[in-house]
Amino acid sequence: MDAFVTRKRRRIEETASAVNDKLEKVDTARVGEDADSTDTKVAILASLFPNLESGFLLDLLMSVDGSVEESIEILKPSQAIHSARKRSAPSIGIQASLISFQHKEESVKPSYANLAPLTRRGTTLHLYSPEDIAAHTPCSIVHNFLPAPEANELLKGLLAEATTFGRQTFKMFDNVVQSPHSACFYVESVEEQQKQKTEYLYNGSFLEDIRQLTPQMKSVSSRVQPVVNKEIANRIKNHYPDGKKLHYQSPEPWIPNAAFVNCYNGGAESVGYHCDQLTYLGPRAVIGSLSLGVAREFRVRKIVARDDDGEEKGNKISERADAEGQIAIHLPHNSLLVMHAEMQEEFKHSIHPAAAIDPHPIAGSKRINVTYRYYRESFHPRYTPRCRCGVATVLRCVQRRKENRGRYMWMCHTGLTPGNEGCSFFQWAEFDENGNPPWAIRKRSPRATETLE
Numbered sequence: 521m522d523a524f525v526t527r528k529r530r531r532i533e534e535t536a537s538a539v540n541d542k543l544e545k546v547d548t549a550r551v552g553e554d555a556d557s558t559d560t561k562v563a564i565l566a567s568l569f570p571n572l573e574s575g576f577l578l579d580l581l582m583s584v585d586g587s588v589e590e591s592i593e594i595l596k597p598s599q600a601i602h603s604a605r606k607r608s609a610p611s612i613g614i615q616a617s618l619i620s621f622q623h624k625e626e627s628v629k630p631s632y633a634n635l636a637p638l639t640r641r642g643t644t645l646h647l648y649s650p651e652d653i654a655a656h657t658p659c660s661i662v663h664n665f666l667p668a669p670e671a672n673e674l675l676k677g678l679l680a681e682a683t684t685f686g687r688q689t690f691k692m693f694d695n696v697v698q699s700p701h702s703a704c705f706y707v708e709s710v711e712e713q714q715k716q717k718t719e720y721l722y723n724g725s726f727l728e729d730i731r732q733l734t735p736q737m738k739s740v741s742s743r744v745q746p747v748v749n750k751e752i753a754n755r756i757k758n759h760y761p762d763g764k765k766l767h768y769q770s771p772e773p774w775i776p777n778a779a780f781v782n783c784y785n786g787g788a789e790s791v792g793y794h795c796d797q798l799t800y801l802g803p804r805a806v807i808g809s810l811s812l813g814v815a816r817e818f819r820v821r822k823i824v825a826r827d828d829d830g831e832e833k834g835n836k837i838s839e840r841a842d843a844e845g846q847i848a849i850h851l852p853h854n855s856l857l858v859m860h861a862e863m864q865e866e867f868k869h870s871i872h873p874a875a876a877i878d879p880h881p882i883a884g885s886k887r888i889n890v891t892y893r894y895y896r897e898s899f900h901p902r903y904t905p906r907c908r909c910g911v912a913t914v915l916r917c918v919q920r921r922k923e924n925r926g927r928y929m930w931m932c933h934t935g936l937t938p939g940n941e942g943c944s945f946f947q948w949a950e951f952d953e954n955g956n957p958p959w960a961i962r963k964r965s966p967r968a969t970e971t972l973e
């Protein structure tokens with residue numbers, strides 16, 4: 521491995537076959553991805569792709585959860601551009617709806633619960649049409665969501681805001697790393713701003729830069745709300761078993777009161793596979809996500825439980841994660857993606873690094889994304905369980921262990937703050953059918969004078 525670390529970066533344009541030879545060697549050596557340090561992983565990638573900066577390779581690694589294999593998959597086509605056998609770089613294209621290929625007689629009323637995976641291990645299916653996205657992913661999409669001038673004005677306003685966005689830092693493999701894109705959090709009022717700075721923890725730390733929703737963002741929020749509620753109703757009616765809402769899903773209207781704004785400056789900026797935090801949203805949360813500027817690929821993959829992937833083919837985390845392949849949803853300017861109630865608990869999502877992008881007339885190579893969220897009063901940290909560090913805990917859902925899959929737990933997250941150890945506090949989380957925690961149900965009793973929501 522030292523050879524990888526100490527070798528000088530050669531200025532070469534390798535042929536695709538030389539790269540493939542190296543890939544085979546790495547494969548036969550069965551690089552222990554999950555155990556290797558980040559430095560070693562960057563060194564492996566640098567040896568395969570010597571014309572790429574190590575900073576870029578580190579960002580890329582982070583964006584794919586530290587998977588060397590996935591990084592190689594992403595880089596292979598761009599490396600091959602330099603080879604004699606040119607391949608065209610991936611870009612946003614046009615595809616006929618998959619549903620249009622189906623027989624008319626086959627009634628298409630898919631239920632997310634019994635959908636057979638469309639993809640296989642290691643493959644990516646690209647979806648563009650709203651029908652396909654609703655039928656084969658836990659999301660739905662509304663294209664051309666805002667009147668064009670309003671979308672352009674919002675984009676301009678947020679591009680200006682984004683010049684002062686920072687990058688979140690977090691712990692990965694015991695190293696402190698920075699998120700490979702910039703972001704900022706917006707709330708409705710000065711009071712909320714103050715509360716967020718002192719009461720709400722994210723990965724064990726308070727956010728420093730909390731801003732107030734701009735008037736443009738507020739006005740868009742009031743357009744997002746009815747559309748998301750309509751999409752939720754459609755989803756329940758057409759896709760859930762017996763046309764009923766999911767267990768723990770709230771039957772109350774979705775009311776956006778906060779937004780994370782993400783800025784991706786160029787194709788190399790991305791966000792790795794993750795689920796959004798449910799701590800302040802509650803179980804089965806819905807998120808409305810508006811895309812502006814350059815079109816990018818939003819990838820979704822199902823979380824496969826440890827003993828769900830048959831023949832013991834998934835010993836390595838990255839192999840298990842990829843057991844059913846992934847779906848790339850193309851997000852053009854002015855599209856609203858609704859992540860439905862099954863999304864955060866059962867799937868992971870990412871914004872994939874792009875080898876090539878088609879510049880946007882206003883944003884150039886930048887993409888802005890606004891994720892509108894509903895922070896529920898009953899999930900305010902003043903009510904949620906505290907760990908032994910005395911800190912409000914984080915809500916997680918068991919996703920991989922089959923025995924407890926779908927159960928929720930409150931856990932200490934102080935250890936995620938750089939420099940902190942944290943305690944090992946853990947408590948199962950209980951909710952009623954509608955996703956209300958016990959303290960909200962108690963407060964709702966007829967004699968109570970205060971209700972939480």
Ligand SMILES: O=C(O)CCC(=O)C(=O)O
Pocket residue numbers: 780782791796809818869870871889891
């Ligand atoms: O940029 C996007 O579309 C997704 C952002 C995201 O996943 C997040 O903010 O949690």
Ligand SMILES: [Fe+2]
Pocket residue numbers: 794795796869
């Ligand atoms: Fe997310």
